[in-house]
Amino acid sequence: DAMVIQNPRYQVTQFGKPVTLSCSQTLNHNVMYWYQQKSSQAPKLLFHYYDKDFNNEADTPDNFQSRRPNTSFCFLDIRSPGLGDAAMYLCATSRELSGSLPDFGPGTRLTVT
Amino acid sequence: EDKVVQSPLSLVVHEGDTVTLNCSYEVTNFRSLLWYKQEKKAPTFLFMLTSSGIEKKSGRLSSILDKKELFSILNITATQTGDSAVYLCAAKDDKIIFGKGTRLHILP
Numbered sequence: 001d002a003m004v005i006q007n008p009r010y011q012v013t014q015f016g017k018p019v020t021l022s023c024s025q026t027l028n029h030n031v032m033y034w035y036q037q038k039s040s041q042a043p044k045l046l047f048h049y050y051d052k053d054f055n056n057e058a059d060t061p062d063n064f065q066s067r068r069p070n071t072s073f074c075f076l077d078i079r080s081p082g083l084g085d086a087a088m089y090l091c092a093t094s095r096e097l098s099g100s101l102p103d104f105g106p107g108t109r110l111t112v113t
Numbered sequence: 114e115d116k117v118v119q120s121p122l123s124l125v126v127h128e129g130d131t132v133t134l135n136c137s138y139e140v141t142n143f144r145s146l147l148w149y150k151q152e153k154k155a156p157t158f159l160f161m162l163t164s165s166g167i168e169k170k171s172g173r174l175s176s177i178l179d180k181k182e183l184f185s186i187l188n189i190t191a192t193q194t195g196d197s198a199v200y201l202c203a204a205k206d207d208k209i210i211f212g213k214g215t216r217l218h219i220l221p
Contacts, residue, residue: 041213106155
């Protein structure tokens with residue numbers, strides 16, 4: 001059974017049109033991460049939540065926002081997608097920040113037209 | 114600045130060969146070193162290493178960590194075409210910092 005679920009798996013949006021990507025987990029993990037992975041590059045951490053505490057990476061553009069309304073769900077909002085935001089977006093969860101192995105979701109591949 | 118550096122970035126070998134992938138790291142609050150295999154989807158976990166000098170093994174794959182030299186290697190013996198993938202190394206403190214990966218291609 002899938003434990004970290006991302007919807008949709010493929011998303012096409014237009015330049016400048018807001019888009020929301022969804023991640024849910026059945027693991028009751030405290031930590032949820034969002035990574036951006038562009039073609040042939042390493043996953044880059046955008047932000048993470050420890051419970052309700054939000055931690056933004058210093059170089060994450062303001063165009064990217066996140067919400068975690070409860071333990072199970074976390075959303076990535078891209079307010080005005082540009083062509084450069086086309087990427088695979090990976091959600092991961094872990095029980096704690098340290099000593100816990102993250103579980104990755106299958107990813108959402110975002111295309112911007 | 115925390116960083117993880119992998120080498121080589123790309124490697125092409127013939128089926129049956131043995132390969133060694135390298136990973137060095139500089140992470141302030143290092144806790145563990147992770148290896149992942151990534152095909153055209155999310156990374157798949159291979160190993161987590163926290164102690165120096167203890168080899169972890171899974172079938173034809175093995176990995177070891179040197180915390181003094183801040184270095185890890187991933188070995189794959191008797192490679193098969195199904196081993197073709199990007200192999201990601203990551204260092205974990207409170208977050209996971211990935212290297213750029215080694216793209217491994219196995220020729221039949």
